[in-house]
Amino acid sequence: MSDSILAIDFGTSNSLVGAYHNGKTVAALPLDPKANDPTLMRTLLYFPNPDLCYYGVEAIDQYIEQDMEGRLFRSFKSHLPNQNYLGTVLDNRILTLESMVGIFLLELKKRAEKALDTSVERAVIGRPARYSMDAVADGFALHRMEKAAQWAGFKEVQFVPEPLAAAFDYRRQIDKEKIVLIGDFGGGTSDFTLIKLRPEGFDKKDVLAIDGCPLAGDxxxxxxxxxxxxxxxxxxxxxxxxxxxxxxxxxxxxxxxxxxxxxxxxxxxxxxxxxxxxxxxxxxxxxxxxxxxxxxxxxxxxxxxxxxxxxxxxKRDLSQQDQTVFDFNYPGLETTEDFKSSQFVEWAQDTRTRIFEALDRCLESAGLRSDQVDLVCLTGGTAKVPFIQKELQDRFGQQRLQTQSHFHSVLGGLVESAAFWGKGQKVVD
Incomplete structure (x- = not known):
């Protein structure tokens, strides 16, 4: 058994895997040869029948090829905090949510092991700042992830908050100590970390506050x-x-x-x-x-x-223009509707409020005002939504906002967390 440690960014929409291997960090492993970016695998499961499963781009291809029979699952990570959601049934066979997540994690593990040419039993896995605003539901979601990781064959797992991982990745770009806010806006959650970053070294006391809410792109x-x-x-x-x-x-x-x-x-x-x-x-x-x-x-x-x-x-069109036409032409489902960006902003008011309440809690917990933050680093596709951008600009000023690599920033930090662990230091308790 090798001393390698996988770093897994298990996302609501997309997943990536890096590693700490042979004393070196590996930024992103090839997972999906059919994807435009082979290091990026869509978080999709397709079961044409209970005994067969496809993943990523192949899940979509097979789903279409097999006349869309069977079951295609997407965004299943978002069910984790829901104690009323136990799973589903495939032809009278029970598929629990833990096994659904475990099946996907196991596939990530197999593909990563093939790329590294070694078996791996330890993993650093990213987690949202909050799976749920309810503390019990949040703990329940983490427990489910632990069960899923065991199902996938991992003997030891460390869960690292995704915005904290993004902060580690950003550290490479600074040359002096700064107070940095990391905003990670994904498919399922919006997460924030306030951290004191310096070019070298890390102490857990440098993490000033972590908060978030289970609302984002979806x-x-x-x-x-x-x-x-x-x-x-x-x-x-x-x-x-x-x-x-x-x-x-x-x-x-x-x-x-x-x-x-x-x-x-x-x-x-x-x-x-x-x-x-x-x-x-x-x-x-x-x-x-x-x-x-x-x-x-x-x-x-x-x-x-x-x-x-x-x-x-x-949604993406309305991030670039004032109005667009939704047009879906499948026979029997023909649907045409006009949408305006002003409508979208109005509908999103409650979601936006809850996202920025999480940011306010993060600042309050750290004992900081917005003008005491040196830099704001944004990751995730939802960070590009205009009303999210404008709110951040109003709070921090455009000059302090920086946008990182959409998909790879969290993974970069998880890989660094795996390296800390490999050298005997855990990032979180």
């Missing part, structure tokens, strides 16, 4: 569904149960799953699916019934993934 994507698009798929459909005069609307539990890219796939689970079929039988108008028929096409023809990919493109 939460912003879901706004397009919840505010406009979901009515095309029965979220507002009305129905009347037999022998009742009460007019009901599609239950909130169904529409909430419909709105979120990580949750919508679970509308296909038997009890929920059968309930929606019963609602369809009891709809009041033809329009209500048609909307639910469209939902069945979305689910049965496996159009969830491409539909949400189109939503994500709409």
């Amino acid at each position: 939460a912003l994507d879901s706004l397009f569904m919840s505010n406009k698009l979901n009515e095309h798929f029965g979220a507002k459909s009305r129905y009347r149960l037999p022998l009742s005069s009460n007019v009901l609307t599609m239950p909130l539990g169904v529409s909430q799953k419909l709105n979120h890219p990580a949750h919508i796939v679970h509308l296909k689970e038997k009890d929920t699916y059968e309930f929606i079929r019963e609602v369809r039988k009891c709809t009041i108008t033809g329009k209500d019934k048609t909307a639910i028929d469209r939902l069945f096409i979305l689910l049965e023809d496996q159009q969830i993934f491409p539909f949400f990919e189109r939503i994500e493109k709409t």
Whole structure:
């Protein structure tokens, strides 16, 4: 058994792996030969049947090639703090969330071991500052990650906050001590670390504060569904149960799953699916019934993934222009809607407030004002959303903002954390 340590950035949307190997750091290992960037693997699982699984770009390719049969899972990391979500069922076989995450971590481990030509039993794995604002749920999520890492075959694991890892990566760029705020805006969480950085050396006391919230890119994507698009798929459909005069609307539990890219796939689970079929039988108008028929096409023809990919493109378009057209042309699901950036800003007000409340808590916990921060280092795609950028500019000034490599900054810090561990020093207790 080697002394190598893997550094795993297990992300909501994308994952990367580096290593501390033979006394040296390895920045990023090739994981997905089909990806534009082979070091970057989409966090996707595709099961055409319970006995076979595909990952990354191949998951998408096989999903399309096999006529979108089976189950494609994305953003499953976001379920970790949800104590009510135990997993799913594949053809009467139970697939727990821990084993779902473990299956993906095991594949990362196998591909990394192949690249290093050695087996590895230790790993540094990134974690959000907070999986949940609830302390119990946050602890539950970390416990699940520990179980998943054991499932994947790791004997020892150290979990390092992702914004702290990004801070380590940024340290390479400074030549004197600075107080730095790291803002890591990913798919599932927005995380902040205030740290005293210097070119060499590290002491745990240098970490002044860490905070965050479980809202980021996926939460912003879901706004397009919840505010406009979901009515095309029965979220507002009305129905009347037999022998009742009460007019009901599609239950909130169904529409909430419909709105979120990580949750919508679970509308296909038997009890929920059968309930929606019963609602369809009891709809009041033809329009209500048609909307639910469209939902069945979305689910049965496996159009969830491409539909949400189109939503994500709409979000990116609105980061560069004042308005755009959402246009989805699959037969039976034809949907065209105009969106304005001003609408997006309005819909995102609560999400933006909660993200920056986490930043304010971080500053308060460190006993610092915004003008005492020397540099602000931003990572993650959501950091590029204009209203996020503007809020940061208003607080810190444009001259103090710096944007790091979108995907590799957290990994760089995790690799450095693995090197600390390999030399006998742990970054966190």
